[in-house]
Amino acid sequence: MHAIIDIGSNTIRLVIYKINDDNYNILLNKKEMAGLASYVDGNMMSLSGINKACAILIELKKIAQDLGIADIYPFATAALRNVTNSAAAVREIEERTSLKIHVISGQTEAKLDFIGAAKTVNLASGLLIDIGGASTELVSYENMIIQSAISLPIGSLSAYKKYVQHFFPNKNEQKKIANAVLHLLNKEDTASFNDSYTDICGVGGTIRSSQKLYNNTFNLSSQNQCIQTKYISNIIKKYLSDKKKNAISRTTLDTLLDVVPERIRTILPGMIILKTLIKQYNAQNIFVSNAGVREGYLTKFILNKLDDIEV
Structure with missing residues (x-):
């Protein structure tokens, strides 16, 4: 058995395989x-954040050890x-938890997303998107071979913190988030990306939560894993109002x-980040x-497979 702890921007998750x-x-x-x-x-990273991370990691470490698992693999995104203060924050967390944390780069995270996720959906070629709490990874691939992998330093939680003044983003704030995504995308080398991708492989908590809202909106089974992108705008509009209003209805x-x-x-x-990327790449x-990334980490770093993909 192997225990992986994924230290993300929104969540910290223990998975035992x-x-x-x-x-x-x-x-x-x-x-x-x-x-x-x-x-x-x-x-x-503030001291409060370090304290929060330590408290959760100590709890998750104990769970793994209580199950008799000695080798625990934490990685951070x-x-x-x-x-x-990445180095100092990680060092303090390591000292307080006695865990050795592997901080992976944005490009590595994107490639691990591909390793973990791309083979689980029937898409030999396309674009993979993972919207996390503080970053967004994109991987273009053809015939199951990575063409390009990039990481944008914006995610659902960081966008909320930087651009949303009240609880829900109004129209002006939506535009600011979309413009920030496009600005960051334009700074990257996307020459290997196509102008359009009919199909996207979606990874991560934001897209899985979007799937839940989509299935709820159309009364679909929770087993449905396909989102038709033409409905994303209307789903977002359902929860937003005019540009001066930051509240939504009770329903x-x-x-x-x-x-x-x-x-x-x-x-x-x-x-909103997802909608911006869908529009940019004309996805259907x-x-x-x-x-996703945890399964990619398991495959690449613990089971030491896929030597043909450098991360």
């Missing part, structure tokens, strides 16, 4: 909402890699609380994968 030949089974999947991206002040608020309660603050900023469908 049992390996059977070339397959794996998930024996335990425990998520804690940490919101580490909201503890970044002046581009530095944007919340800890993008701050200016729509209740829906968010019922369907995505843990992402009540971040789901709309995240969906999103096929949502339940696998």
Whole structure:
């Protein structure tokens, strides 16, 4: 058995895998909402954020050890890699938890997303998108070979913190988030990206939560994993009002609380990022994968497979 702890910008998650030949089974999947991206002040991880991370990591470590798992593999993404005090914050967390944390780069995160997710959906070629709490990863691939992998330093929680003044983004704030995404995208080398992708492989909590809202809106089974992108704008509009109004109706608020309660603050900023990328690449469908960076990390760094993909 192998225990992986994914230290993300929104959540910290412990997943325990049992390996059977070339397959794996998930024996335990425990998520804690940490919101580490909201503890970044002046581009530095605050002491409160470090304390929050330590408390959760110690709890998750104990769970793994109680199950007899000695080897625990924690890795961190944007919340800890993008701050200016990354090295000091990670060192303190390591000293207090006795865990060795692997901070992965944005490009590595994107490639691990592909390794973990792309083979779980029936898309041999396309664009993979992972919208996290403080970063967004994009991978262009053809015939299951990565063409380009980039990471944008904006995610659902960081966008909420930087651009949303009240609880829900108004129209002006939506435009600011969309413009920020396009500005960051224009700074990247996207020469290997196509102008359009009919289908997208969707990864991560924001897209999975968007799937839940989509299925709820159209009374679809929770097993449905395809989102038709033409409906994304209308779903967002359902939860927003005119440019001066920051509140939504009680009915729509209740829906968010019922369907995505843990992402009540971040789901709309995240969906605005998604909408912007859908429009940019003329996508028609999103096929949502339940696998992603953790499964990629398991495959690449723990099971030491896929030597042909450098991360």
